[in-house]
Amino acid sequence: MLYEPHLTTRKIIPENQEFPILSLSSRITPDHLFYRRNHCPYPAVDMRTWELQIGGYVDRPLCIRYPELIQMHQVSIPVTLECAGEKRGLFHPKKRGEQWELGASSHAVWTGVRLVDLLHAAGIQSNAIEVTFEGMDQGTRTDMPGVFAFIRSLPIEVALHPDVLIALYMNGEPLPFRHGYPARLIVPGWYGMASVKWLHRINIIDQPFQGPYQRVDYVYERHIEPVSEPVTKIRLNSTIARPSDQEVLARGEHWLIGTAISGEHPVAFVEISMDNGMSWQLAPWLDPHESYSWRRWYLKWTARTPGTYDIRVRATDAAGNVQSETADSNTKGYGYNAIHQIRVYVD
Amino acid sequence: MLYEPHLTTRKIIPENQEFPILSLSSRITPDHLFYRRNHCPYPAVDMRTWELQIGGYVDRPLCIRYPELIQMHQVSIPVTLECAGEKRGLFHPKKRGEQWELGASSHAVWTGVRLVDLLHAAGIQSNAIEVTFEGMDQGTRTDMPGVFAFIRSLPIEVALHPDVLIALYMNGEPLPFRHGYPARLIVPGWYGMASVKWLHRINIIDQPFQGPYQRVDYVYERHIEPVSEPVTKIRLNSTIARPSDQEVLARGEHWLIGTAISGEHPVAFVEISMDNGMSWQLAPWLDPHESYSWRRWYLKWTARTPGTYDIRVRATDAAGNVQSETADSNTKGYGYNAIHQIRVYVD
Numbered sequence: 204m205l206y207e208p209h210l211t212t213r214k215i216i217p218e219n220q221e222f223p224i225l226s227l228s229s230r231i232t233p234d235h236l237f238y239r240r241n242h243c244p245y246p247a248v249d250m251r252t253w254e255l256q257i258g259g260y261v262d263r264p265l266c267i268r269y270p271e272l273i274q275m276h277q278v279s280i281p282v283t284l285e286c287a288g289e290k291r292g293l294f295h296p297k298k299r300g301e302q303w304e305l306g307a308s309s310h311a312v313w314t315g316v317r318l319v320d321l322l323h324a325a326g327i328q329s330n331a332i333e334v335t336f337e338g339m340d341q342g343t344r345t346d347m348p349g350v351f352a353f354i355r356s357l358p359i360e361v362a363l364h365p366d367v368l369i370a371l372y373m374n375g376e377p378l379p380f381r382h383g384y385p386a387r388l389i390v391p392g393w394y395g396m397a398s399v400k401w402l403h404r405i406n407i408i409d410q411p412f413q414g415p416y417q418r419v420d421y422v423y424e425r426h427i428e429p430v431s432e433p434v435t436k437i438r439l440n441s442t443i444a445r446p447s448d449q450e451v452l453a454r455g456e457h458w459l460i461g462t463a464i465s466g467e468h469p470v471a472f473v474e475i476s477m478d479n480g481m482s483w484q485l486a487p488w489l490d491p492h493e494s495y496s497w498r499r500w501y502l503k504w505t506a507r508t509p510g511t512y513d514i515r516v517r518a519t520d521a522a523g524n525v526q527s528e529t530a531d532s533n534t535k536g537y538g539y540n541a542i543h544q545i546r547v548y549v550d
Numbered sequence: 551m552l553y554e555p556h557l558t559t560r561k562i563i564p565e566n567q568e569f570p571i572l573s574l575s576s577r578i579t580p581d582h583l584f585y586r587r588n589h590c591p592y593p594a595v596d597m598r599t600w601e602l603q604i605g606g607y608v609d610r611p612l613c614i615r616y617p618e619l620i621q622m623h624q625v626s627i628p629v630t631l632e633c634a635g636e637k638r639g640l641f642h643p644k645k646r647g648e649q650w651e652l653g654a655s656s657h658a659v660w661t662g663v664r665l666v667d668l669l670h671a672a673g674i675q676s677n678a679i680e681v682t683f684e685g686m687d688q689g690t691r692t693d694m695p696g697v698f699a700f701i702r703s704l705p706i707e708v709a710l711h712p713d714v715l716i717a718l719y720m721n722g723e724p725l726p727f728r729h730g731y732p733a734r735l736i737v738p739g740w741y742g743m744a745s746v747k748w749l750h751r752i753n754i755i756d757q758p759f760q761g762p763y764q765r766v767d768y769v770y771e772r773h774i775e776p777v778s779e780p781v782t783k784i785r786l787n788s789t790i791a792r793p794s795d796q797e798v799l800a801r802g803e804h805w806l807i808g809t810a811i812s813g814e815h816p817v818a819f820v821e822i823s824m825d826n827g828m829s830w831q832l833a834p835w836l837d838p839h840e841s842y843s844w845r846r847w848y849l850k851w852t853a854r855t856p857g858t859y860d861i862r863v864r865a866t867d868a869a870g871n872v873q874s875e876t877a878d879s880n881t882k883g884y885g886y887n888a889i890h891q892i893r894v895y896v897d
Contacts, residue, residue, distance in 0.1 A: 226559065
């Protein structure tokens, strides 16, 4: 291919790469452009010894090898993953960490075993309150000595939701290694940190999990509040994929395209302003509604008058929530979902 | 390769891709990471009919086919190319156009025929004042109707400089198509727009060339000045390639690495400040001096105290010029060469 968009490299090791959202075409992100967000170097996975272990407060601890797992009943669910740090690079003043811009988000169809089926097979005991998920990836941290595996927990009621998958396939193919082969947790509607890659241990516990990827990272922390709130579901958000900020356009017809998403209530509608928020118009949908998928919108725009145009997009959800003008300025820079604005020039 | 940096996609068609400078390792940029800056879609090149034409005010117009060209005397020169829009994305307020960050610059060894040899063979007439170079790429513009080939000119005295090449090879291999196969002008020390790709026509003229890529684009235009100045040589500049802005580091030893360049006087030395410009220290060179090449510098830094560090780099050239604190705010956003500053955090 002569014209080939690429992932945007934010960090080499651990590998952090962003989907070039200006290339948005299909609803499903091409595998090679699916964003990659890693906390640790890539793990070594040996399929001769790999097994999925389920233990802790269960009646029947399980060890399931890959050939068994792929024989179990599978379901397919389209799920958009979005990094909790999506758009961190848009904060003013800047926030420390990976400077994600618009593309720390991508969409795929995931196929696998329902987690609830495995948990039922293991038999959850009555004192269970959380379930931990351990990836095979591990590494050091800047803020404390030692080596830590990437481990996250879910409240038991979330873990028992029938749409939470142990995904074995991505877009109909076995999971690519970089996206968690052989098995990846998929937690629909939650930010991507919950969807643990290279999953090999599931543990049912009777106390809140205290690991650093749960309690230090991925919390909304504000200087004025004594208690930090965990990062969970994807906030209502929308993005202009094209045109790009500061792009110069000829007079004539242009197509705006972008995405909208929410992990809480369904997105009801998306509006576009071509005049810096003075007036708004509805943008038609390109995609049907799906529970856990971003939904593409578009707008045909005939640029008749040369000048500078400040274009905004804002989404409203089914509960009447609207994106706000300013971002939630938590110290770690998670959950940026202010109204997205770009400036374009018509010559 | 498990860890693979990628070009950063700024625009798909015409293709504009940026070198991910955080991957800087060798002085020479790997071909697949060499930045791509195009004004037009990629041209169709038919080698059965391609020839290099030299005409205009010459005694003997020439048409040279590729097999002849590669038989001529070749020289090799290491030359860094840098887009005049390098770091445009760092201007505040923003400037219209491609939002290049740190990597619209790359380095290669170019091999080809000296332009002066061809011009002498053709016989320059005495009324010649400029030479135009026409690429096979052509396309529309946003600001005027019509289709324009990418054509640039050089003053005759620059065109006669012995280091200006008709490059046929890049890093010892035939030019990659995206970098101008079969033949590319290389103007050492000048910003990249001068180094016309897919070159097929050279014309010696007796008046200043007025094409839009010469007179509309690539001029330093300021609202306060009636006359705009052409963009020519690469300005004194330096860049911190690693660490990245907003990166979080562990306490301990770190290596800073970056580049410095100038198309005018040689870069004499590079200084680093770890304290927001209060104090400065010399950074040792990683590379020897070469006339037209960026030169990598490094600095070993032991981060002992947690906190926020504002790191700056500034280069001084052999004529005593130093990079300034603020960028030259020309309307089109060319030649950004303010002191580069990043912020890092030590945990």
